[in-house]
Amino acid sequence: MLKEVIATRFIAPLREGGSLPGLVEADDLGTYVLKFTGAGQGRKTLVAEVVCGELARRLGLRAPRLVTVDLDAELGLGEPDEQVQGLLRSSAGTNLGMDFLSGALGFDPLAFRVDPEEAGRIVWFDALVNNVDRSWRNPNMLMWRGELWLIDHGATMIWHHNWPGAQASAARPYDASDHALAPFAPDVAAAAAALAPRVTGDLLADVTAQIPDAWLADEPGFATPDDLRQAYARALLSRAGAIHERIQGIK
Structure with missing residues (x-):
């Protein structure tokens, strides 16, 4: 199974592409791009991310390391954007994280x-x-x-x-x-x-x-x-x- 981490800080939403991922810090001191289970695309999007990301890495292609991220809904209480707050509340539990490639x-x-x-x-x-x-x-x-x-x-x-x-x-x-x-x-x-x-x-x-x-x-x-x-x-x-x-x- 993927490594499990716990989100300790919600840093910021990433407003790119068709989804609304977020940037989080976790208890292993890593920084991850978080894909939410509560996003409109649903959990099958996360399944596809896991299958393709893990398959790519095993075939020698470069893809960010994946982890599961346990998210407490209260982590985003200080987030001023109501849409982001709603996404955090609906995504309590297991979400998908990928290594943040800083400076990419x-x-x-x-x-x-x-x-x-x-x-x-x-x-x-x-x-x-x-x-x-x-x-x-x-x-x-x-x-x-x-x-x-x-x-x-x-x-x-x-x-x-x-x-x-x-x-x-x-x-x-x-x-x-x-x-x-x-x-x-x-x-x-x-x-x-x-x-x-x-x-x-x-x-x-x-x-x-x-x-x-x-x-x-x-x-x-x-x-x-x-x-x-x-x-x-x-x-x-x-x-x-x-x-x-x-x-x-x-x-």
Whole structure:
């Protein structure tokens, strides 16, 4: 399971993107970007963050370390924004935190260069998890200490919003024509040869084991959280072997 920390101070809301994360300090003295369980996107966004973030790191891609953050609703009583106060109250309990990369810059494809090998690995990974939110308009990548980091995977694995149609959804092609790294001649074939064999049942079992039970409970059609973990693993495993052949929009 992910490391568990307790939030000791709510620092500030981060008003970027479609969600409203916050910056918190925890009892391990770490500073984390907090994704709230009470946010409008719901707990499936947090599940996607865990699956994709942990899978990316195991495949050698750079993604911030994830933790679970226990949040006391009273922590934000001094926050003047009523929307933020409401979010803190509705998110008491287990939330998701990711290491805050202090000083990181948002990736700009006009300002930074990415070699074809790294671009190919990221495009292949995004195709695997069906990430529709890595466009040049909103790259969801950071440059930190001279290296490219992947963030914000809440919009991935669209099939988990409709499990009865998951098999058909997971079999669809991936359109990379709008991908932020499309201009860098991503070597997807080399990425598939290097990464696809590493996506095994054991690896995916380890990745999905990191999801807290509370975020998997009461899903229609699944008797236990472990049944749902296996569904996530099956969808990704079935996609890994041939998704590179269904990536569209890359020259």
